[in-house]
Amino acid sequence: MTTSADRKPRGRRDLLVSLGVVVAVVACVVAGGLLLDPAQMRPSAGAPLSPPSLRHLFGTDHLGRDMFTRTVHGLSLSLAIGVLTAAVSTVISAVLGICAALFGRWVDGLVSWVIDLSIGIPHLIFMVLLAFVVGGGIPGIVLGIALTHWMSLALLVRADVRQIRSAEFMLVSRGLGRSPLFIAWRHVTPLILPQLLVGFVLMFPHVILHEAALTFLGFGFSPQTPAIGILLSEGMPHISSGMWWLAVFPGLTLLLVVLAIARLGDRIRTVLDPATSHG
Amino acid sequence: MPKLIVLRLLRLATLLAGVSALAFTLVHNSPIDPIQAYVGADVNLTDAQYAALREHWGLDRPPVEQYLAWAGSIIQGDLGVSTLYKIPVADVIATRFGASLALMGVAWLLSGLLGYALGVLAAIRRGRFADRAVSWYSYTLSSTPTFWLGIVFLVVFSVWLGWFPVGLAGPYGVPAAEVTFAERVHHFVLPALTLSAVGVANIAMHTREKMTDVLNSDYVAFARARGESPGQILRNHGFRNSAAPAVTLQFAYFSELFGGSVLAETVFSYPGLGSTLTEAALGGDVPLLLGIVLLSAVFVFTGNVIADIVNAALDPRVRRRA
Numbered sequence: 001m002t003t004s005a006d007r008k009p010r011g012r013r014d015l016l017v018s019l020g021v022v023v024a025v026v027a028c029v030v031a032g033g034l035l036l037d038p039a040q041m042r043p044s045a046g047a048p049l050s051p052p053s054l055r056h057l058f059g060t061d062h063l064g065r066d067m068f069t070r071t072v073h074g075l076s077l078s079l080a081i082g083v084l085t086a087a088v089s090t091v092i093s094a095v096l097g098i099c100a101a102l103f104g105r106w107v108d109g110l111v112s113w114v115i116d117l118s119i120g121i122p123h124l125i126f127m128v129l130l131a132f133v134v135g136g137g138i139p140g141i142v143l144g145i146a147l148t149h150w151m152s153l154a155l156l157v158r159a160d161v162r163q164i165r166s167a168e169f170m171l172v173s174r175g176l177g178r179s180p181l182f183i184a185w186r187h188v189t190p191l192i193l194p195q196l197l198v199g200f201v202l203m204f205p206h207v208i209l210h211e212a213a214l215t216f217l218g219f220g221f222s223p224q225t226p227a228i229g230i231l232l233s234e235g236m237p238h239i240s241s242g243m244w245w246l247a248v249f250p251g252l253t254l255l256l257v258v259l260a261i262a263r264l265g266d267r268i269r270t271v272l273d274p275a276t277s278h279g
Numbered sequence: 280m281p282k283l284i285v286l287r288l289l290r291l292a293t294l295l296a297g298v299s300a301l302a303f304t305l306v307h308n309s310p311i312d313p314i315q316a317y318v319g320a321d322v323n324l325t326d327a328q329y330a331a332l333r334e335h336w337g338l339d340r341p342p343v344e345q346y347l348a349w350a351g352s353i354i355q356g357d358l359g360v361s362t363l364y365k366i367p368v369a370d371v372i373a374t375r376f377g378a379s380l381a382l383m384g385v386a387w388l389l390s391g392l393l394g395y396a397l398g399v400l401a402a403i404r405r406g407r408f409a410d411r412a413v414s415w416y417s418y419t420l421s422s423t424p425t426f427w428l429g430i431v432f433l434v435v436f437s438v439w440l441g442w443f444p445v446g447l448a449g450p451y452g453v454p455a456a457e458v459t460f461a462e463r464v465h466h467f468v469l470p471a472l473t474l475s476a477v478g479v480a481n482i483a484m485h486t487r488e489k490m491t492d493v494l495n496s497d498y499v500a501f502a503r504a505r506g507e508s509p510g511q512i513l514r515n516h517g518f519r520n521s522a523a524p525a526v527t528l529q530f531a532y533f534s535e536l537f538g539g540s541v542l543a544e545t546v547f548s549y550p551g552l553g554s555t556l557t558e559a560a561l562g563g564d565v566p567l568l569l570g571i572v573l574l575s576a577v578f579v580f581t582g583n584v585i586a587d588i589v590n591a592a593l594d595p596r597v598r599r600r601a
Contacts (some may be wrong), residue, residue: 069438079369117297123567123577124538125556129302132560132568133309205422212424213542230425244434251427 011271018264025260026079029051033076036198041073041226049238052245059245061231062238070226071250075257078229081142082208089207090153094160094192097157098184110182111158115151117183125149127210131219145210153199159190194272200262201265205258210252228254287584291577299353302569303346315478353573354594359566363365363558368570376574379544379551383536389600391476391529398486398525399517403509405491413483420480425539429546431474434468443469469546474539478532485528489521523593526586533582537575 036197040046043063052059057066100111119125128146167186173183173216215229223230228250235246298488324332333339340348351360358368401413420428437443444466493516502512541553548554552571559567 002449015536046562104422113297117294117301120294120533120576120579121572122534122537122579124541125572128541128556128560129305129572130569133305136311138581209422213426216424216426216542218561232430235365236430239430239433240438242438244438245428247427247434251424251430255419255423255427262418 014262015267015271016265018260021260022264025257029072029075029079029257032072036069036072038069040069041044044254049243050108053248057242058249059236062245067231067245067249070231071228071253073226074228074250075253076256077225078208078211078254080259081138081145081211082204083159085145085149085211086200086203086207088142089149089203090196092146092150092238093153093157093199094189096150097154098161098192100154100158101161102180102184102188106160111154115154118148118151123210127214128217128219131214136219138220141211141214144214144219149207149210151205153196153203156195156199157192160186160195164188166190198265198269198272201261201268204265205262208254208258208261230248283587287587291580291584293577294453294580295573296350299350299569299573300346302572303349304342306565307342307345311511358570358573361559361564361567363564364565368566371567372552372570372574375550375555377527378549379540379553381542382467382474382549382551383540385467386418386474386478386540387529387532387536389471389475391482391525393475393524394479394482394529395522396488398483399490399513399521401483401487402490402494403513406416410487413487417480417484421484421509422479423477424542424545425473425477426542428476429470429543432473433598434544466547466549470543474536475544477508477539478536481532481535482525482529486521486525489524490517493517493520518592523590526593527590530582530586530589534579537578 008262043065046056046060046064048060048064049062050056050105051061056066058069058071060066061070078169096114100108105270121129126148127144130147131140134140134143170183170187173187178186211220212227212229212232215227216233217229218233221227221230224236231250232247235250238246288406307457338345356369358372360366361368364371368381381537397413401410404410416456494512499512499516502516507515540551541556543549544551544553545557552574556568556571558564559571
């Protein structure tokens with residue numbers, strides 16, 4: 001059992017370690033995406049289907065493209081899409097959550113209904129439907145993911161805002177004739193920012209995993225794009241003939257990146273709100 | 280209880296109306312032309328033929344009217360005709376859903392039981408090796424792409440060890456009717472294992488938290504002071520208080536399970552509803568896609584209702600409130 005006196009510093013130290021790991025991983029991926037020679041991704045950059053070696057760390061695929069370069073590019077694409085979609089999703093949750101809590105029963109009922117509806121369809125099915133409707137491509141992926149991850153955070157925001165809406169400074173502000181929009185933006189938003197930050201970071205792993213899943217199923221990018229899902233689905237036919245490196249490395253690196261970010265999210269939450277601490 | 284059921288049915292009705300309206304609006308505004316999708320991209324229609332088809336299917340009528348006509352025929356059990364398979368959507372779903380249900384059912388049960396057991400173990404041995412192992416496993420698995428885990432299982436168990444076949448629900452080239460039960464099971468193990476391994480993480484972490492709360496509670500401290508042994512405490516207080524939330528969580532997991540089965544079925548080319556969904560969406564088969572979307576919504580809803588009922592049965596406090 002840790003006492004409350006020594007828990008806080010430890011939580012902070014853990015958080016800093018996690019943050020350091022994530023920053024290092026992201027920096028490596030971004031640097032790799034910028035520095036690695038794109039020529040390595042062209043066909044016949046090496047012998048086709050050669051196993052991992054010093055020259056090709058993750059081996060090469062059936063066209064002789066370097067898997068390491070493709071994987072790093074895939075990861076930076078995943079991160080970029082992850083940041084974009086998680087940010088859009090967070091904004092949607094914030095707007096809908098605040099509206100539901102501040103703008104009266106009608107809006108609340110409507111938002112709750114939309115949330116129930118969106119939770120009622122399995123995540124992945126909803127994403128496939130949206131990607132299908134938009135007609136695939138990057139817009140399909142981005143919209144499909146951004147519009148399906150806001151629900152649980154919106155519920156948290158709504159609950160938070162309901163707690164602060166009867167605070168005295170809010171009543172005073174309303175009494176002074178401030179508009180609801182002013183209250184929402186100047187009073188409420190700053191107070192829920194920590195919640196939004198935690199929500200954003202915790203959403204990130206889901207978003208990246210779902211992006212990979214969608215591209216794996218064949219929605220989204222054109223086949224020559226180095227996205228993790230596409231690398232894996234291209235590798236599928238070669239697995240049965242023993243080309244394990246095509247399948248193992250891209251997924252493993254994705255797993256490590258997601259794990260690092262998920263850890264960071266949990267630790268931020270622990271530090272900001274010790275009540276939900278996982279110990 | 281009857282009042283609860285009526286309320287639930289009403290909710291299901293509004294939910295389905297909402298989902299179908301949403302799906303219809305989305306698809307209606309999509310750039311995909313249903314007529315071209317039906318006849319195939321390589322067939323050129325004259326303007327007259329095109330107009331005739333539009334009229335035949337009522338695509339020239341206003342959207343609201345189209346939606347009502349579509350919803351009306353769904354209520355009568357007619358989901359339309361799949362453009363890929365050229366047979367009624369209801370038939371496609373009926374033949375595929377069984378395979379998916381078997382897969383999801385086994386994975387659900389396995390992951391639920393194993394996850395609960397591991398969660399309890401972690402809570403009892405909190406901070407020790409068993410707890411670390413369970414936590415580490417859960418963390419890692421919840422960051423693992425489901426389909427990648429399936430691929431790794433394929434590499435290890437099918438290719439390296441040769442224990443299991445690489446895909447499909449039966450041996451390649453053998454008619455479905457002649458596939459024996461043993462062969463079916465043989466092809467079934469890896470997809471079920473993949474789904475179960477992923478499902479364990481969620482329930483184990485949750486049970487670990489819940490059980491820790493219970494073991495740190497005042498009533499357990501009192502029970503210990505009365506001289507109850509650790510085994511008695513678990514039996515009398517631990518299981519009862521941690522089982523209800525675990526069961527609720529596991530039924531709420533229906534949604535993730537359905538999504539997971541789409542991925543697992545695609546990896547193992549298992550002919551269930553999940554791989555059919557991918558085919559339908561990639562092949563522009565609107566009626567089949569919408570049919571599966573609606574079915575998945577009913578599936579998730581059913582899970583939530585069962586969770587409520589089980590919760591009421593296990594927890595007298597909930598029952599009194601209802």
